[in-house]
Amino acid sequence: MFESTLRSLDERIMAFLDSPWNVVLAALGLFALVLLYAWAPYVRLVVKSMRRNPLRTLLTGSATFLLVMVITMIWSVLWLLDLVTAERSRDFKAIVTERWQIPSQMPFSYERILEDGGATRRGDVKPQNVMSWQFYGGTLDPKKSRENLVFFFALDPAKVLTMMDEFRDLNEDEHLEMQKMVRAVQEDKRRIVLGRDCLKRINKRVGERISLFSINYQGIDLDDCEIIGTLPEGRLTLFGLMHRDRLNNALDAYERKNGSPHPLAKKSLNLVWLQIPDTETYGKLAEQIANSPSFADPAVKVETASSGISSFLDAYRDMLWGVRWLLVPAILATLSMVIATAISISVRERRIEMAVLKVLGFGPTRILFMVLAEAAFIGLVSGALSAGGAYLYINKAMGGLRLPIAFFPPFRIPLEALWWGPTLGILTALVGSIFPAWSARSVRVSQVFSKLA
Amino acid sequence: MDILAKILIYLVGGAFVLFAAVAALILVLGLLLALVFILQLFGLLRRVPFNYNLRNLFVRWPTTLLTALAFTMVVSLLIVMLAFVNGLFVLTRSSGQPANVLVLSEGATEESVSSLGFGDITALNQHPAVAKDENGKPLISWEVYLVVNQPIDRPKPGGQKRRFLQVRGLMEPEQTGRVHRIGLYPGGSWFTQAGVQAIPGKADEQAIQVVLGEGIARTLGQDKDKPSLQVDDVFQMAERSWIVTGILQSSGSTFDSEIWAKQQIVGEKFGKASYSTVVMRTTDAQTAKQTAEDLSATFKPAVAAQVETEYYERLNTTNLQFFYAAVVVASFMALGGVFGIMNTMFAAISQRQKDIGVLRILGYSRWQILESFFLESIALALLGGAMGCALGMAANGWSASSIISSGQGGGRSVVFKLLVDGKILLGGLIFSLVMGNIGGLLPALSAMRVRPLESLR
Structure with a gap:
């Protein structure tokens, strides 16, 4: 028992030491502890100062808490958008869509040719994996009311877990559940899986069967769709997944029944993802596809996923600019002003104390640092609590921030926010307290005591 | 949903309800005080030493300025965000x-x-x-x-x-x-x-x-x-x-x-x-x-x-979501501003205990002290709010692009102009008054409780 505990501890320590960052952080933590010990009397003084007016400390801390929380939420959204629009150099996806028109509508036959990357000559490159996307919107009632609208991605179920980033970081249980659902959809193409919010919105339960009346493929209504499960928390919450064969078979059936193909039969493929190992292959593949005569009507374009997402986000360009360069700085400025007000009041009330400290031998710089430390401490604690609170509440309780930005799922607070919060708290506190601290540093002993006398 | 999520929801929900109840109570009290102030203006009730409060704002001008600037930031941002949403609303209204x-x-x-x-x-x-x-x-x-x-x-x-x-x-x-x-x-x-x-x-x-x-x-x-x-x-x-x-x-x-x-x-x-x-x-x-x-x-x-x-x-669905997001962000910022004004007013009262004592001895009643400090915070909020409105007005006519959609996928990009109108400016001023009200009433209540003789000792 004891031996196994030791072994497990040893394994954990070795795993911890695997990352150089962990070692650096541990060293910094140790250094901070040493400093804390060395400066213990000053730290006690700072804490005492804060405890002297707990109401003011509480109010300043609360303001910091709230404003850091707003910035954490905003940065989380911007951070994710930056992340998805940043170009990768390895293991990325290329998106093939119609060249000129939005929404993209291509013949389904393109998918087969794209599996080979449009290769025609020896030495041409091929993608590692391919995934086709077809969009199907349907309502639960024949009157096609908007409240009952469900938007589906018609996909090859086999590609869901291998190609979609949404399902990469599932835990073991979620992964097993997804595998089970994928197998079930492969076995029976009438089965569908819905996002949690979507299921809630249409007021249905797993196990129920629904009929879908299409809004984008008129006449392609899908009966007897069995809801076999919900997508894991936070993934495609507003949408549903169905087997692509279900849609394609229905389009074929339409032609058999009506004697002519459905008007959208040759426009049913909306986009194709190609998995690419590196940028060099991407360049070759993009050229092959652009030059291939197979993609003439309609012409197609190839772009990296990040570039494609950037284009969609372009409609929000001005708003995101305003958020990044007006809103965030203004919140930071407000926070600094609130802290500056509190610290300057505190310094003004303690001018006699500062004078006494000077008489006792505290240098001006030491007094300056004590005031700064007081503000930084409030910033650190409030910032850490705020970021931690936002992380827990928004991710665990709310399931992410639901914002109307393109097709993005709810925005979750990243783990990185846990260091943004304290850092922001400390920095804004330092900026806000620099002038009051400087005024504390410049207290003239003779002036203060002459006034007292 | 796991237990942690439930606990978090109850905790935050409870805190929110409690805060909302307190804020509502404070707002009602604030409205009553505003009514009293109007009666005083018409000479129906005895006036409060408001000039004294105003002079104090000038004397402590650095703190007044810092607090007012925090209000300015919050209100000007609210106005810019509302002007964005308003521009989109007007655009869709004028299109059909x-x-x-x-x-x-x-x-x-x-x-x-x-x-x-x-x-x-x-x-x-x-x-x-x-x-x-x-x-x-x-x-x-x-x-x-x-x-x-x-x-x-x-x-x-x-x-x-x-x-x-x-x-x-x-x-x-x-x-x-x-x-x-x-x-x-x-x-x-x-x-x-x-x-x-x-x-x-x-x-x-x-x-x-x-x-x-x-x-x-x-x-x-x-x-x-x-x-x-x-x-x-x-x-x-x-x-x-x-x-x-x-x-x-x-x-x-x-x-x-x-x-x-x-x-x-x-x-x-x-x-x-x-x-x-x-x-x-x-x-x-x-x-x-x-x-x-x-x-x-x-x-x-x-x-x-x-x-x-x-x-x-119907294409305003996305716009409505922008509006809600703007209100949420502004509310959080406003709460920060409220804590700022509370700090200022509590400090002002603690520094002026003797003044309050003198006023009480001169015959001013408790409620008059309450009202005078409450009006001081309102004046501070109004100053910041007015500056915020003036700053926010600069956004009027800015050209921007965005998206309008019925929220069912799709959507269209539009070029439009930010529109600051009278309603938005009034909204900004009311917003700052509400902030001043919530932030100022608690300190004013503490001023009311000052005992004259003890404060002068």
């Missing part, structure tokens, strides 16, 4: 005509996903509700709406590489202009029946004729280092040359971001042969409403008809 009926394919929520090619709908031309012009021609517009991807000629480093252009293919542009009540600026003309013409100076090169909305003309002008494209200017789109024949008087509507061209040409070019939209002018709003209902219920093949203004109203 109440007497127009807009017909889309059954189930389609937006023009971009509508296709009227599933049956013969030419009978709409003969619909009795359609109004006629002075020549007896039906005021009906047959349109195809497309979004086209345009690579930008010389993209700035790190800037956008392409944009989405909204193209509307029309049968008879002049008739469409009349239906939508949009004309051309002098010097321009509608595109011809052929829809193409030779490029001036290049007789052997043909270009597709277009009329442009004012906003998109400005956007495309940037590519050519001009403030706006003008008549006879040529631009590239989808590997073809397009020549401008006119600029639409479309400012303040969604048509401001559109390119109008000949339907047959764009339909063929972009593989969209069927129409996406039919817009019918009726005699009045009531007839339009009735016609839309009749068409949706009885017309074969099935279509989705609605009054044009209602259609654009």
Whole structure:
């Protein structure tokens, strides 16, 4: 028992030491502890100062808490958008869509040719994996009311877990559940899986069967769709997944029944993802596809996923600019002003104390640092609590921030926010307290005591 | 949902309810005090030493300024955010005509996903509700709406590489202009029946004729280092040359971001042969409403008809979500400001204990002390709020682009102007007063409880 505990501890320590960052952080933590010990009397003084007016400390801390929380939420959204629009150099996806028109509508036959990357000559490159996307919107009632609208991605179920980033970081249980659902959809193409919010919105339960009346493929209504499960928390919450064969078979059936193909039969493929190992292959593949005569009507374009997402986000360009360069700085400025007000009041009330400290031998710089430390401490604690609170509440309780930005799922607070919060708290506190601290540093002993006398 | 999530929801929900209850109580008290203040102004009640409070704000000017600046930031940001949302609301409101009926394919929520090619709908031309012009021609517009991807000629480093252009293919542009009540600026003309013409100076090169909305003309002008494209200017789109024949008087509507061209040409070019939209002018709003209902219920093949203004109203769904997000952000910031003013007022009261004692000995009652400090915080909030309104007004008329959508996927990019109106400014001022009220009343209550003799000891 004891031996196994030791072994497990040893394994954990070795795993911890695997990352150089962990070692650096541990060293910094140790250094901070040493400093804390060395400066213990000053730290006690700072804490005492804060405890002297707990109401003011509480109010300043609360303001910091709230404003850091707003910035954490905003940065989380911007951070994710930056992340998805940043170009990768390895293991990325290329998106093939119609060249000129939005929404993209291509013949389904393109998918087969794209599996080979449009290769025609020896030495041409091929993608590692391919995934086709077809969009199907349907309502639960024949009157096609908007409240009952469900938007589906018609996909090859086999590609869901291998190609979609949404399902990469599932835990073991979620992964097993997804595998089970994928197998079930492969076995029976009438089965569908819905996002949690979507299921809630249409007021249905797993196990129920629904009929879908299409809004984008008129006449392609899908009966007897069995809801076999919900997508894991936070993934495609507003949408549903169905087997692509279900849609394609229905389009074929339409032609058999009506004697002519459905008007959208040759426009049913909306986009194709190609998995690419590196940028060099991407360049070759993009050229092959652009030059291939197979993609003439309609012409197609190839772009990296990040570039494609950037284009969609372009409609929000001005708003995101305003958020990044007006809103965030203004919140930071407000926070600094609130802290500056509190610290300057505190310094003004303690001018006699500062004078006494000077008489006792505290240098001006030491007094300056004590005031700064007081503000930084409030910033650190409030910032850490705020970021931690936002992380827990928004991710665990709310399931992410639901914002109307393109097709993005709810925005979750990243783990990185846990260091943004304290850092922001400390920095804004330092900026806000620099002038009051400087005024504390410049207290003239003779002036203060002459006034007292 | 796990236990942690439930605990978090209850904790935050409980704290929110508690805070909301306290804030509501404070607001009610604040309103009562405001009523008392009005009675004092009319001499019906004894006045408070408000001049004393005002002078104190001047004496402690650095703290006053810092606190007011925090308010300024919050209020000015609120005004900019509301001006953005207001600009979009006004844009969608101005885009539709109440007497127009807009017909889309059954189930389609937006023009971009509508296709009227599933049956013969030419009978709409003969619909009795359609109004006629002075020549007896039906005021009906047959349109195809497309979004086209345009690579930008010389993209700035790190800037956008392409944009989405909204193209509307029309049968008879002049008739469409009349239906939508949009004309051309002098010097321009509608595109011809052929829809193409030779490029001036290049007789052997043909270009597709277009009329442009004012906003998109400005956007495309940037590519050519001009403030706006003008008549006879040529631009590239989808590997073809397009020549401008006119600029639409479309400012303040969604048509401001559109390119109008000949339907047959764009339909063929972009593989969209069927129409996406039919817009019918009726005699009045009531007839339009009735016609839309009749068409949706009885017309074969099935279509989705609605009054044009209602259609654009629905495109505000995304905008409403922006509005809620703005209110949430502003509320959080306001709470930060409230804590700031509380700090200031508590400090002011603790420094002026003796003053309060003297005022009490001079005969001012507790409630007068309460009211005077409450008014001091309100004055501080008003100062910050007024500065915030002045700063926020600078955003009026800023040009911006965004998206409007019914929230069912799709959506359209629009160019619009931020609009700061009287309602927004009033909202900003009320917002700052509420902040001052919530932040000032608790400190004022503590001032009221000061005991005169003890404070002077």
